Amino acid sequence: MPELTSELLRLFIERIEAGERGERYSRTAEQEIAIRCRDIGVLKAFLEETKKIAV
DSSP states (O other): OOSOOHHHHHHHEEEEEEOOOSSTTOSSSOOOEEEEETTTEEOHHHHHHHHHHHO
């Protein structure tokens, strides 16, 4: 597979779960997001990388 297209990505993702923000009505408050992939579960390495980027 030379590149990951949006159609292929949709095949892999089962659902996206978004948690509640720490502060209401705040655009900068942290929020936990979990991406559940089919037959894989939650990609822990991806979650850890996104936390590093968000900080």
